[in-house]
Amino acid sequence: MRVARPGARVCTSAGAFREPRASGVRAAACVPAILPMVVLAVLAFCAAVLAPVSARAADVVAIAAAIEDAGAETLLVFTLSAPVEPRVFAIDRPERIVVDLPRVNFQIPAEEGARAGGLVASMRWGLFAPDRARVVIALAGPATVTDVTVSARDDGAHLLTLTLAAVRTDAFAARVATDADAFRMASLRPAIAPEPAPADARPTIVIDPGHGGIDPGAIAAGGVEEADIVLAFAIRLRERLAESGRFRVLMTRETDVFVPLTERVGFARRAQADLFVSIHADSISSAPQVSGLTVYTNSDEASDRESATLAARENSADALAGFETQEARDEVADILRDLAARETRGYSHVFATTLVDGMDGVARLNKNPHRQAGFVVLRAHDVPSVLVELGYLSSRSDIALLTSQEWKDRATAAMTASIDRFFAPRLGDRADAAAVSP
């Protein structure tokens, strides 16, 4: 038995909405009614005031996620500030349930998603596109969603309750097949950003803050999320680069939103970028001794095992968000592309060396500060690209630096100076050319 607010609609796992079934209070009983509406209202207000770019006043706010292991079934209950109309899909490799929602501002720490219970192995949530949120539930075994309800609580909160039940592997596969087309459509998304304004004479720098939205990146002990750290750093770097007026500076994301890896590359190419700098602060849990700033350039052969592991994990970001990457290949252009790629690789290496030199003494460098690995995000064949690990969230000493404003100021200043140095020949040429022009 499920309860739903009169007029609330509920969707089936194929994504079609239907009227909810009649009364019952099971969903409401899943979470103690201890979170008065005032909390939701305050959170919605704070989100709107403190983060005007990433949250809107009208956003639905999610403040709690509870798992209830009820034997044969597992209930998943989200406490929200307003009713939502979810769409639910089953996907495989690995077995997951994806719940698509309208834009929801998740005020639930990402680390809470690591909790397991019943049929749920782990969860992640966040914005999948600027106007859409997604919850990805990693399953402990094949299971399908047998019921979805949206119900109103007395204090004004709304509970989104999903009921999961274990099924046989063949039944799960059948559900995946049924959902496949609708899921593919749901995972298409509009371009991350408006087409960049036409390039001007200045070199174009694209700053790429890693992760975001449904993909928090690494999560440090204590709950600090990589996606937040690198966005703050990128915004500071953009300010510094823009101050000089010498560069056209663009970012692949400016808010806490998911951006697929291939789209980050596509954005840099469309912007005709002269340099692409992807900013990260990952964790290498198998090697907590690895610390310090590292600059990576692209290579099919990783320079060492840790770099290979890191690239593999970075490259899985899209799949973890439930986004299927389709790599288009244009065979005809392969030779030209290879030639361009070779030249680009040379520039990427020069910049990596310049950056490592520039950061020496400002940041604590990794013992091998320039490494290589096959990162998807570095694959633009015509844009010199580097991925900077500012430090590692698996290293306690690095966390202290990464969260310090003073360090951020120094490190972005040094990075800006390195970018200036890299473009000095080109900017110098232009200055000379301007001097002799009539």
Ligand code: ZN
């Ligand atoms: Zn990362």
